[in-house]
Amino acid sequence: xxxxxRFAALxxxxxxxxAQIAFAQVNLFTDNFNNGCTSLCLANGYNGWTVASxxxxxxxxxxxxxxxxxxxxxxxxxxxxxxxxxxxxxxxxAGSPGGxxxxxxxxxxxxxxxxxxxxxxRVQSPTVDCSGFNQIQLTxxxxxFGDPGNDFHTLEYSSNGGASWTTLGTxxxxxxxxxxxxxxxxxxxxxxxxxxxxxxxxxxxxxxxxPASADFNPNVKIGFNWVNNxxxxxxxxxxxxxxxxxxxxxxxxxxxxQLRGMALADGNRIEWEAQASRPVHKVRIFKSLDxxxxxxxxxxxxxxxxxxxxxGKAWYQVEMSLEDGKSLKSRVVEVGREGASELQLExxxxxxxxxxxxxxxxxxxxSGDHLVQITDLKGRIIHSENFxxxxxxxxxxxxxxxxxxxxxLLVLKAGGLRLVQKVVIR
Numbered sequence: 001x002x003x004x005x006r007f008a009a010l011x012x013x014x015x016x017x018x019a020q021i022a023f024a025q026v027n028l029f030t031d032n033f034n035n036g037c038t039s040l041c042l043a044n045g046y047n048g049w050t051v052a053s054x055x056x057x058x059x060x061x062x063x064x065x066x067x068x069x070x071x072x073x074x075x076x077x078x079x080x081x082x083x084x085x086x087x088x089x090x091x092x093x094a095g096s097p098g099g100x101x102x103x104x105x106x107x108x109x110x111x112x113x114x115x116x117x118x119x120x121x122r123v124q125s126p127t128v129d130c131s132g133f134n135q136i137q138l139t140x141x142x143x144x145f146g147d148p149g150n151d152f153h154t155l156e157y158s159s160n161g162g163a164s165w166t167t168l169g170t171x172x173x174x175x176x177x178x179x180x181x182x183x184x185x186x187x188x189x190x191x192x193x194x195x196x197x198x199x200x201x202x203x204x205x206x207x208x209x210x211p212a213s214a215d216f217n218p219n220v221k222i223g224f225n226w227v228n229n230x231x232x233x234x235x236x237x238x239x240x241x242x243x244x245x246x247x248x249x250x251x252x253x254x255x256x257x258q259l260r261g262m263a264l265a266d267g268n269r270i271e272w273e274a275q276a277s278r279p280v281h282k283v284r285i286f287k288s289l290d291x292x293x294x295x296x297x298x299x300x301x302x303x304x305x306x307x308x309x310x311x312g313k314a315w316y317q318v319e320m321s322l323e324d325g326k327s328l329k330s331r332v333v334e335v336g337r338e339g340a341s342e343l344q345l346e347x348x349x350x351x352x353x354x355x356x357x358x359x360x361x362x363x364x365x366x367s368g369d370h371l372v373q374i375t376d377l378k379g380r381i382i383h384s385e386n387f388x389x390x391x392x393x394x395x396x397x398x399x400x401x402x403x404x405x406x407x408x409l410l411v412l413k414a415g416g417l418r419l420v421q422k423v424v425i426r
Contacts, residue, residue, distance in 0.1 A: 065090075077202070127162070142174065142240060150234070168211075345361070
C-alpha cells in the first residue's frame with residue numbers, strides 16, 4: 001500500500017474512533033446492588049436509595065429489598081436463587097398471609113392474597129448529576145410480571161431531586177423460562193414461555209430515554225413504583241432489577257450552545273448563541289409547561305438566533321441540527337416566572353469564562369440608576385458598576401476582566417429593589 005493510501009486509511013480510522021468517542025454514552029450513575037446480603041436487607045437506606053409510600057399500604061404490604069434471594073442473571077438467562085449477585089426487587093414480608101414465604105424476601109415473589117397485602121411503594125434512586133450531558137438514558141436488566149392492569153410496576157422520574165415525580169409509563173413485563181415439568185412436554189429452560197406459578201422469570205434488558213428536562217440537570221432521580229391490589233390473583237415474578245446505569249452524551253467538539261430567556265410585556269423571548277464547528281441546518285425549539293414533558297414548538301432556519309413566544313410561565317430548550325447529522329442541545333431555561341418582579345436578569349454564557357467580561361440581559365420597569373455589584377459568598381464587594389437605564393430591555397457588560405475562577409454573587413439594585421443571582425466563573 002502506498003504512503004498516501006496508508007495515511008488516508010489512518011485518517012478514516014481516526015475519524016471513526018473520534019465519532020465513537022465524541023458521542024458515546026458516558027456512565028453518570030451505576031449500581032449493581034451487590035451489597036453482600038443474602039436476604040431481608042431493605043432497599044430503604046441502601047447506597048442512597050429510599051422507599052416512599054405512594055398510596056394505601058396494608059399491614060403486610062410487599063416491600064423493596066436488596067439481596068441475592070433473587071439473583072442477578074445475564075440477559076436471556078432464567079431467574080435463580082442466591083448466587084452472590086444481589087438485586088433490587090419487590091418481595092413479600094415476614095408473616096405475610098399467603099404463607100409461601102414465612103420469613104419474607106424469597107426473591108421477586110410477592111403476596112397478593114388479601115387486603116392486608118395491598119401495596120403502593122416507590123423505590124427511589126440517589127440524585128444523579130447530569131450537568132454537562134444530554135441524551136440521558138436509563139438502562140437496566142430486569143424480570144417482571146404480576147397481574148397486568150392490577151399488580152405491576154411503573155417507571156418514574158424526577159427532575160427536581162424528588163420534590164415531584166412523573167410517571168413515564170407502566171414498566172414492561174418479561175417472559176419466563178420453561179419449568180422442569182414443561183420439559184416432559186418438550187419445553188425446557190431456557191426456552192421462553194408465558195409466566196406461570198412454576199416458571200422462573202427470564203432476564204431481559206430495557207433502555208429508556210429520559211425526558212429532555214434531564215439534559216444538563218444536576219437533580220435527576222429515577223424510581224420504580226409497585227402497586228398490587230390484594231385480590232388473590234397474580235403471578236411471580238413481581239419485579240427485580242440489576243446492573244442499572246444512567247448515561248449521558250457529551251459532544252467533544254469546538255462548539256457550544258447557550259440559551260437565555262426573558263419575560264417581556266408582550267410575551268416570552270428566548271435567544272441563543274453558538275460557536276458550532278460545522279454549519280447549522282435548522283433550529284428546533286421545545287417547550288414545556290411543567291418543566292418535565294417537552295414538545296416541539298417550532299423549527300427555524302439554521303441562521304435564526306431569537307424566538308418570541310406568547311406570555312406565561314414555561315420552560316424552553318433549543319436543539320441545533322448540524323449539517324453532518326449531529327446536534328447540539330442547550331440547557332433548559334425557565335421563562336415568565338409567576339409573580340415576575342420589576343427586574344429580571346439573565347447572565348450570558350454561564351458559567352462565565354475567566355478571561356471574559358460578565359455579560360447579562362436585563363429587563364427593567366424602572367428608569368434611573370441600576371447598581372451592579374459582584375461580591376464573594378461572604379458579601380465582600382469585588383466589583384461595583386452603575387448603569388443609568390430607561391425602562392425596557394438592555395444588554396450590559398461589566399468592565400472588569402479577567403476574573404479569578406470561583407463562585408460569586410451578582411447583586412442588582414434599582415428603585416429600592418434588590419436582585420441576587422449566583423455567578424460561576426471558570
